[in-house]
Amino acid sequence: MKQRILKMLKNSEDFISGEEISKEFHMTRAAIWKYINSLREDGYNIESVPSKGYKITSLPDILTLGEVEPYLSTNFIGRNIQYFDTIDSTNKRAKEIAFDENEGTVIISEEQTDGKGRLGRHWISPKGKGIWMSMILKPKVDPMKVSKITLLGAAAVYKALEDMNIKSQIKWPNDILIDGKKICGILTEMNCELNMINYVIMGIGINVNFDEEDIPMDLKDKATSIKVSQNKEINRKELLGNILNQFENLYIDFRDEKSISKTIEICRENSALIGKEVRIIKREETRVGKALDINEEGELVVEFEDGVIENVYSGEISVRGLNGYV
Known part of the structure; x- marks a missing residue:
């Protein structure tokens, strides 16, 4: 009901009387006052x-469905948003509720206290300055294909930034860079039985409006924020809406087991790695080679120092530039 009252207020440029709201939703003035106070909170x-009644004079910078919906053109991705002011981990929460929620449900929080990146790395998630979200997906495909979803997410973030005239690059398989520094990471986790997927959780963390001082000293050489790179505040609601729109467009082809060539093309043409010397790190083993391509299966094609060309599967590996992060 609160969202319906909010929508009514947002759709009006003038005051709306309590009597009008009362007639529209068949509730008492006291009940209306309770919802108004809740919206103020x-x-x-x-x-x-x-x-005269009530009138909205300004909107908060929050990522609730009510605030993001004007930017959405999706059919199912992001149409159910579970919003939190603070949470330990959106991926953790998504896994707790995944069996009971519809595909496309998004869990988003203004802050994470225990966010995680790939390979268990800690993800810094300060309040109100980023996009910290997890998406519940239930594709009926072979579990071996699930790693491609990470590329869908990367391509969607790239295209969403492009929609806002922000140039970025994709560091295969799960990072988005601006000026050679990381602003976004993607973590995909799966729950399955034999050849049946129960659910996939795709977590996306984006450093949107970090100030320079928000970036830890030990990460300043390899991480930045969109705000720092563009020297201006970024509309988080617009960016989130763009990402969800772009992701649904790409995901439908994957879910329907059609070609994901559009996703591969985006990742290939905007790669931060192709043509560069890279280090492929798996557990204690490090190999050096040159990134040649991203194939149609979404694997990184690498020519190693011994001349052997291999298709590298993302899995439990890290990719680094020869002399640094890229």
């Missing part, structure tokens, strides 16, 4: 004038 500035 969420950060909405709502002016209240006797004999």
Whole structure:
């Protein structure tokens, strides 16, 4: 009901009387007042004038469905958003509820206290300055194909930034870079039985409006934020909506087991690795080679120092530049 009242207020440029709201939703003035106060607690500035009613004067920078919906053109991705002010991990929460929720459900929080990246690395997630979200997916495909979803996510973030005239690159398989520094990481986790997928959780963390001082000293050489790179505040709601729109477009082909050549093309043409010397790190083993391509299976094609050309599967590996992060 709160969201319905909010939508009514947002659709009006003038005051809406309590009587009008009461008739529309068949509720008492006291109930209306309770919802208005709840919206104020969420950060909405709502002016209240006797004999005139209520009017929204400013909107909060929060990532609720009510705030993101104007930017959405999806059919199912992001149409159910579970929003938190703070949470330990959106991926953890998504896994707890995945069996009971519809595909496309998004868990998003203004802050994570225990966010994780690939290979168990800690992910810094300060309040109100990023996009920290996890998406519940239930594709009926071979579990061996699930790693491709990470590339779908990377391509979607790239295209969403492009929609906002922000140039980035994709560091295969799961990072987005601006000016050679990381601004986004993607973590995909799966629950399956034999050849049947129960669910896939794709977590995306984006450093959107970090200030320079928000970036730890030991990460300044390899991490940045969109705000720092563009020297301006970024509309998080617009960016989130763009990502969900772009992802659904790419995901439908994957889910329907059609070619994902569009995704591969985006990742290939905007790769931060192709043509460069790279280190492929797996557990204690490090191999050096040159990244040649991303094949149609989404694997990184590498020519190693011994001349052997291999297709590298993302799995439990890390890719680094020969002399640094890229």
